[in-house]
Amino acid sequence: MKKYFLTRLIQLVPILFGITFLTFGMMQFAGDDAVDIIYERAGSVAEEIKAAKRAELGLDQPFVVQYGRWLGGVLTGDTGRSFISGKPVFETFAEKLPATIELMAVSLALTILIATPLGILSAVNQNRPLDWLIRALSFVGNSLPNFFVGLLLIYFLALKLNLLPIIGQSVVMPALTLTIAMGAKYTRQIRAVVLEELDKPYVVGARARGVDEVTILIKSVLRSSLIMIITLLALSMGSLLGGTAIVETIFMWDGVGKMAVDAILMRDYPLIQAYVVWMAIIYVVMNLAADLLYHWLDPRVRYGETS
Amino acid sequence: MKKFLATICAAGLLMTGCGSEQTTSTDGKTFTYGTVAYGVAMENTGTNPHESYSGWSTLRYGIGETLFKFNEHMELEPWLAESFEQVDDFTVRIKINDAATFSNGKKVDGAAVKACLDALIANHDRAPRDLKIAAIDADGQFVTIKSAEKVPALLNYLSDPYGCIVDVAAGVRDGIVVGTGAYKAVKVTDTQIDLVPNENYWGSVKPKLDKIIVKSITDGDTLTMAMQNGELDAVQGLPYASLKLFGDGYKISQADTSRVYQIAFNFKTPALQDANVRRAISMAVDKENFCKVLLDGNGTPAVGAFPANLTFGGDKVHAAPYDLDGAKKLLVDAGWADSDGDGFVDKDGKNLELNYLTYTSRQELPLLAEAAQANLKLIGVKLNVNATDNYKAFLKSGDYDLFSKAIVTAPTGDPEYYFTSHIVPGAVDNAGNYDSEQIAALENELHNTFGATERSALAIKMSQQILDDCALIYASHLRMSFVMKPNVEGFKAHPSDYYEITPELDLR
Numbered sequence: 060m061k062k063y064f065l066t067r068l069i070q071l072v073p074i075l076f077g078i079t080f081l082t083f084g085m086m087q088f089a090g091d092d093a094v095d096i097i098y099e100r101a102g103s104v105a106e107e108i109k110a111a112k113r114a115e116l117g118l119d120q121p122f123v124v125q126y127g128r129w130l131g132g133v134l135t136g137d138t139g140r141s142f143i144s145g146k147p148v149f150e151t152f153a154e155k156l157p158a159t160i161e162l163m164a165v166s167l168a169l170t171i172l173i174a175t176p177l178g179i180l181s182a183v184n185q186n187r188p189l190d191w192l193i194r195a196l197s198f199v200g201n202s203l204p205n206f207f208v209g210l211l212l213i214y215f216l217a218l219k220l221n222l223l224p225i226i227g228q229s230v231v232m233p234a235l236t237l238t239i240a241m242g243a244k245y246t247r248q249i250r251a252v253v254l255e256e257l258d259k260p261y262v263v264g265a266r267a268r269g270v271d272e273v274t275i276l277i278k279s280v281l282r283s284s285l286i287m288i289i290t291l292l293a294l295s296m297g298s299l300l301g302g303t304a305i306v307e308t309i310f311m312w313d314g315v316g317k318m319a320v321d322a323i324l325m326r327d328y329p330l331i332q333a334y335v336v337w338m339a340i341i342y343v344v345m346n347l348a349a350d351l352l353y354h355w356l357d358p359r360v361r362y363g364e365t366s
Numbered sequence: 367m368k369k370f371l372a373t374i375c376a377a378g379l380l381m382t383g384c385g386s387e388q389t390t391s392t393d394g395k396t397f398t399y400g401t402v403a404y405g406v407a408m409e410n411t412g413t414n415p416h417e418s419y420s421g422w423s424t425l426r427y428g429i430g431e432t433l434f435k436f437n438e439h440m441e442l443e444p445w446l447a448e449s450f451e452q453v454d455d456f457t458v459r460i461k462i463n464d465a466a467t468f469s470n471g472k473k474v475d476g477a478a479v480k481a482c483l484d485a486l487i488a489n490h491d492r493a494p495r496d497l498k499i500a501a502i503d504a505d506g507q508f509v510t511i512k513s514a515e516k517v518p519a520l521l522n523y524l525s526d527p528y529g530c531i532v533d534v535a536a537g538v539r540d541g542i543v544v545g546t547g548a549y550k551a552v553k554v555t556d557t558q559i560d561l562v563p564n565e566n567y568w569g570s571v572k573p574k575l576d577k578i579i580v581k582s583i584t585d586g587d588t589l590t591m592a593m594q595n596g597e598l599d600a601v602q603g604l605p606y607a608s609l610k611l612f613g614d615g616y617k618i619s620q621a622d623t624s625r626v627y628q629i630a631f632n633f634k635t636p637a638l639q640d641a642n643v644r645r646a647i648s649m650a651v652d653k654e655n656f657c658k659v660l661l662d663g664n665g666t667p668a669v670g671a672f673p674a675n676l677t678f679g680g681d682k683v684h685a686a687p688y689d690l691d692g693a694k695k696l697l698v699d700a701g702w703a704d705s706d707g708d709g710f711v712d713k714d715g716k717n718l719e720l721n722y723l724t725y726t727s728r729q730e731l732p733l734l735a736e737a738a739q740a741n742l743k744l745i746g747v748k749l750n751v752n753a754t755d756n757y758k759a760f761l762k763s764g765d766y767d768l769f770s771k772a773i774v775t776a777p778t779g780d781p782e783y784y785f786t787s788h789i790v791p792g793a794v795d796n797a798g799n800y801d802s803e804q805i806a807a808l809e810n811e812l813h814n815t816f817g818a819t820e821r822s823a824l825a826i827k828m829s830q831q832i833l834d835d836c837a838l839i840y841a842s843h844l845r846m847s848f849v850m851k852p853n854v855e856g857f858k859a860h861p862s863d864y865y866e867i868t869p870e871l872d873l874r
Binding site: 089091095097104105106108112143144145210213214217218221224225226227308309310311313318321324325 | 398400405406407409411417418491495555556557581582583584585587588591592594595597598756758794
């Protein structure tokens with residue numbers, strides 16, 4: 060296990076190197092840079108002044124030199140300062156992360172709480188009205204884009220029913236927005252995997268032995284389905300920890316997704332790079348955690364494989 | 367199943383209870399203001415006027431004040447300064463109001479102003495270039511500023527938001543400065559500023575509210591619904607389409623700003639070197655309907671670069687009128703006629719087809735492009751619109767015949783900035799490569815002329831010259847709107863876009 064763990068961590072190095080290099084390279088293709096953006100609001104600024112600012116920020120250096128300097132800084136624990144705010148990148152990131160983690164945790168908890176029973180109910184009532192209803196709802200939930208769901212929730216829950224505030228720092232509406240799309244997807248997946256398990260010989264055998272249906276579902280079927288649920292969770296956690304820019308913007312949720320979009324708009328390279336590193340790390344870590352959980356849930360699964 | 371539903375409800379209630387924040391207060395007057403103009407992308411988070419554009423937040427939200435302020439005609443009036451004396455072309459002596467104090471109770475004297483301006487010059491990236499200050503001397507309530515070169519608009523520049531006078535000795539803590547305004551910040555984040563009254567406020571009108579929450583809301587729909595829901599007392603930056611929702615039961619305050627939507631002719635394009643062609647195109651743009659229909663009344667048709675509320679703007683100048691028949695005749699006079707019946711005028715076998723460059727980050731510009739395209743088709747001119755946020759690459763390559771942009775022409779109430787940046791030969795943003803000897807001579811005169819009246823007269827001459835040469839088309843001036851609940855008093859849109867929260871603000 061240790062060897063496997065170490066191998067995965069070592070794999071992180073070329074991944075990080077590759078994607079940061081690629082991101083840095085792609086940013087060079089933009090028609091403008093942070094200096095253009097900084098001075099855009101100032102109206103007309105002479106090229107000499109912009110050139111001086113570029114020199115100050117090191118943007119006048121060749122691409123490889125800029126990348127090398129950034130990489131050197133990161134390896135020595137210095138992620139640099141934001142071109143726009145001048146604040147240390149690490150500090151900015153650390154300020155935004157708790158909000159993102161809170162939103163992720165609540166959204167995932169709600170998703171599991173809603174999707175698991177609905178998926179099971181749908182499966183055990185296959186091709187009956189309840190199944191049709193759940194499938195129809197999950198189809199709608201899957202089809203609606205997040206921004207639209209967010210606006211619908213604001214309209215109905217806040218504006219029409221006056222149940223929740225729009226601008227208060229409540230996690231409920233942004234979390235519900237994310238839950239509707241994720242829950243719809245999870246419900247269908249759980250339904251499919253439960254149906255598959257229900258046809259397996261061990262379930263037929265349990266039924267023949269007189270084990271009641273609820274025990275079969277909870278102790279056997281659900282446990283077997285957990286591997287698929289964990290795979291989904293690992294992917295969802297990865298994307299949620301990267302922030303959900305649209306939802307964060309609609310609800311003014313001050314997380315890393317909104318920060319990343321702002322950084323891209325402002326061509327704030329140090330912040331963009333930090334975000335890219337963060338995304339790479341969380342995806343690798345989440346996949347690793349999922350692999351470890353697979354093995355724990357089903358010892359037949361070897362590290363790096365699913366059943 | 368029942369247990370499950372109960373769990374969901376409990377979780378929801380728990381989260382609502384834990385996370386929600388009351389935006390209204392029962393034990394005092396709380397004003398909650400939603401705005402799209404505060405945030406990281408605006409570079410104005412924080413309240414330190416010596417950083418980037420944060421001074422806009424200091425000034426807009428009533429935390430700081432400048433030495434002079436603009437009235438509704440963008441003329442200067444004393445504020446923290448009581449009076450000034452132009453000692454010579456390079457020296458101005460300003461007397462600070464004896465009553466002025468910072469929110470920490472410290473007196474605002476010449477030394478405090480000098481310390482603040484010294485810090486401004488040392489730390490701000492734009493201020494040193496504008497102010498060109500060589501030396502500052504403080505003496506009691508007086509401060510004397512010596513410029514390295516003639517800066518007739520020095521007092522205007524000192525009234526820019528970066529010129530907010532703050533107590534430098536008190537420092538900056540968590541983005542909070544000690545200013546002289548009616549309110550002081552108690553909490554500053556990237557998305558919100560919380561304000562409380564300045565109990566030491568020196569002005570004759572004292573702050574009337576107990577708490578103000580300035581909330582950044584960048585999504586137009588969220589902003590609209592938060593206002594409809596009653597969670598906000600006032601909003602700035604509503605989408606044009608949403609403004610109609612706030613008729614009866616709301617108050618609206620509007621002001622014409624000096625932000626103009628202009629179209630520059632590229633003088634390097636052979637067809638546009640003919641003044642008749644430029645004039646014909648200018649006469650074909652229907653500004654009235656553009657403002658009325660496409661901008662939903664949120665703009666006023668422009669004549670020149672400056673709006674009517676400026677002494678050198680509005681109808682002080684005159685442009686070619688909207689006249690399709692006249693435009694067609696001018697094209698014929700210039701040798702352009704539709705000889706092949708394809709609907710577009712041609713000359714020497716080539717249609718009059720022009721590339722129109724603009725960008726999309728200001729919602730009005732693509733609309734103007736479409737309007738111009740439709741308008742010019744009526745006189746047989748074909749416009750190919752290139753609306754891209756990568757427009758700078760096209761500007762560098764020169765691949766355009768017309769370039770449309772939005773620009774604030776008189777941010778500090780003085781016209782010179784616009785001429786030196788966009789109009790004079792070789793100016794950084796002279797995208798049309800307009801080269802006029804008369805303009806160059808007049809600008810030289812303007813640069814050496816002191817006094818608002820004299821400068822205003824010169825600005826009118828220059829604006830008229832631009833229009834006579836048909837160098838640019840000025841389509842519209844932006845009209846800024848604040849929407850508020852009927853019980854809000856003293857919240858008025860100002861043409862400068864600088865002053866929002868003032869001591870007069872109240873909730874009845």
